[in-house]
Amino acid sequence: xxxxxxxxxxxxxxxxxxxxxxxxxxxxxxxxxxxxxxxxxxxxxxxxxxxxxxxxxxxxxxxxxxxxxxxxxxxxxxxxxxxxxxxxxxxxxx
Numbered sequence: 001x002x003x004x005x006x007x008x009x010x011x012x013x014x015x016x017x018x019x020x021x022x023x024x025x026x027x028x029x030x031x032x033x034x035x036x037x038x039x040x041x042x043x044x045x046x047x048x049x050x051x052x053x054x055x056x057x058x059x060x061x062x063x064x065x066x067x068x069x070x071x072x073x074x075x076x077x078x079x080x081x082x083x084x085x086x087x088x089x090x091x092x093x094x
Contacts, residue, residue, distance in 0.1 A: 001025065002042055015039055 001022055008018045019039045024032050034042075065071075071079070 002046055005039060005043060006046060009043060015043070 001024075005018050005022060008021070009015065016036050019034055019036045022034055022039070024030055024034055065075075
């Protein structure tokens with residue numbers, strides 16, 4: 001249903017007219033037309049899903065380090081970079 005709606009929108013059909021052409025297939029509202037607001041939301045979510053920012057869809061699993069374990073080289077580098085940054089609440093003196 002959403003693929004058809006996106007195709008109609010790309011052809012320039014107004015969203016209220018697209019909503020009249022669609023029919024909900026399952027659930028308690030089966031056989032009815034979706035609301036215009038629901039269609040706008042679905043189209044917006046579809047546009048957001050198409051944006052590829054190069055980030056993975058799921059976060060990388062993280063292993064929680066115990067305090068007694070030594071730091072990895074990556075953790076040491078990160079600690080040094082963070083400590084080198086100025087504190088955001090520090091006063092700037094000229």
